[in-house]
Amino acid sequence: MIIFFVDQNLKNLPLSEILDIEKLHNVDKPIELANGLPNECYISPDYLAHEREKVFFNKWTVVGVASSIPKPGDVRPHNLLGIPLILIRDKNMKVRVFHNVCSHRGFKLLDKPCNLKNVIRCPYHSWSYNFDGKLVATPHIGGLNNHQSSDFNKSKSNLKEVKTKVWMDIIFVNINSNEINFDEYIEPLENRWSKFINKKDQNFLVHSNDYGYFNLEVKCNWKFAIENYCESYHLPTIHPELNKISNINDHYHIQGLPNRFAGQGSKKYEQLMKGNKKFDTFSNWDKRMLKNSEYIALFPNVMIGLHIDHFYVFWLEPLSMNKTKEHMQMYYIGNESANGNELKDLRKENSRFWRDVMLEDINAIEGMQEGRSSPVYNGGNFSPIMDQPTHQFHKWIANNLI
Ligand code: FES
Ligand SMILES: [Fe+2]
Numbered sequence: 001m002i003i004f005f006v007d008q009n010l011k012n013l014p015l016s017e018i019l020d021i022e023k024l025h026n027v028d029k030p031i032e033l034a035n036g037l038p039n040e041c042y043i044s045p046d047y048l049a050h051e052r053e054k055v056f057f058n059k060w061t062v063v064g065v066a067s068s069i070p071k072p073g074d075v076r077p078h079n080l081l082g083i084p085l086i087l088i089r090d091k092n093m094k095v096r097v098f099h100n101v102c103s104h105r106g107f108k109l110l111d112k113p114c115n116l117k118n119v120i121r122c123p124y125h126s127w128s129y130n131f132d133g134k135l136v137a138t139p140h141i142g143g144l145n146n147h148q149s150s151d152f153n154k155s156k157s158n159l160k161e162v163k164t165k166v167w168m169d170i171i172f173v174n175i176n177s178n179e180i181n182f183d184e185y186i187e188p189l190e191n192r193w194s195k196f197i198n199k200k201d202q203n204f205l206v207h208s209n210d211y212g213y214f215n216l217e218v219k220c221n222w223k224f225a226i227e228n229y230c231e232s233y234h235l236p237t238i239h240p241e242l243n244k245i246s247n248i249n250d251h252y253h254i255q256g257l258p259n260r261f262a263g264q265g266s267k268k269y270e271q272l273m274k275g276n277k278k279f280d281t282f283s284n285w286d287k288r289m290l291k292n293s294e295y296i297a298l299f300p301n302v303m304i305g306l307h308i309d310h311f312y313v314f315w316l317e318p319l320s321m322n323k324t325k326e327h328m329q330m331y332y333i334g335n336e337s338a339n340g341n342e343l344k345d346l347r348k349e350n351s352r353f354w355r356d357v358m359l360e361d362i363n364a365i366e367g368m369q370e371g372r373s374s375p376v377y378n379g380g381n382f383s384p385i386m387d388q389p390t391h392q393f394h395k396w397i398a399n400n401l402i
Helices: 021-027 045-057 182-193 222-230 240-245 334-339 341-371 388-401
Strands: 061-065 074-080 083-089 095-099 135-137 161-167 170-174 205-207 213-218 251-255 261-266 293-298 302-306 310-320 323-333
Touching: 021 388, 045 388, 061 074, 061 083, 061 310, 095 170, 161 182, 182 293, 205 334, 213 341, 222 261, 222 293, 222 302, 222 310, 222 323, 222 341, 222 388, 251 388, 261 388, 310 341, 323 334, 323 341, 334 341
Parallel strands: none
Antiparallel strands: 061 170, 074 083, 083 095, 095 161, 161 170, 205 323, 213 323, 251 261, 261 293, 293 302, 302 310, 310 323
């Protein structure tokens, strides 16, 4: 059984009673002097209530990918840190997200993924909503066989929609509707990547149906996955094989400004090949950077990998303080590369390659979780050279909390 983030017994203590605020201020110091986030951010259940609100609900947070609901009427429930949501593809092919709760007596509407014909029907008393969230049927509301009531204003009981945006197939939601407009939010990253892909190229991304998805459950706080992803410092120790092909020296740091993303890039990416078969490539990729690949964590919970011949979205579903589900979604350029028979083996190999890398990382991130129970650790220090992107993520968290 999954124990979700929100423990009803939490007293909602002010942050200053949970941790030493001074320690959060220390995170924001120049890297040589800064400490990392204090232990409470990884082990204290009381801290969770704050992180949930300030780091997830106030921000653009990832809840899935659009290609997991490809057809009109496809629906999928998702639990975001205790909040039940419905992801749905409406009749105009638009992806929408609603709160997964009936406006009548509050029954949770949807339990498992499925395809719906016309309405989302509540299993309790059969109130029904169309795919725009509009309440369209209220059986027997006015007494047996009377489906209307003059005292009831249907239009006030539609489903509650969540501010949503799909970008590169990734579904982002802003639960509290208070973050800046998504286009503005993503602009710095789009500008950075304009040398690789332009807006038109984004449309050529196709999710692979056969080797396009896997997930991993890890016994650690979600933040460790992000921190680990941002740095190449651990390459020689955790990924000795990968380090032979893409050496630590061939990597560079990426620090997004304003502070919304961080990560690393490699200058030694080699396209996969079998015989003379290769995946199709992005057509507008800068010819001087054919071997560049970039790995970016867009805060809070998605890690993306961009290569000339494939793209992946590795997004995190925090299940509890020390449990996280990692979802890996893989994309290729055009239908042939993503789903054609010819390249099936290559897709299989690519998926296996990334899975192996991510499995190697699990030891590292679970080990950090265990270390965090030590009372003598205070958030530790950063290497001023190697840990810049990790520091950037810590600063983002600390600043959002304060
Ligand atoms: S709770 Fe949904 S119809 Fe009554
Ligand atoms: Fe790694």
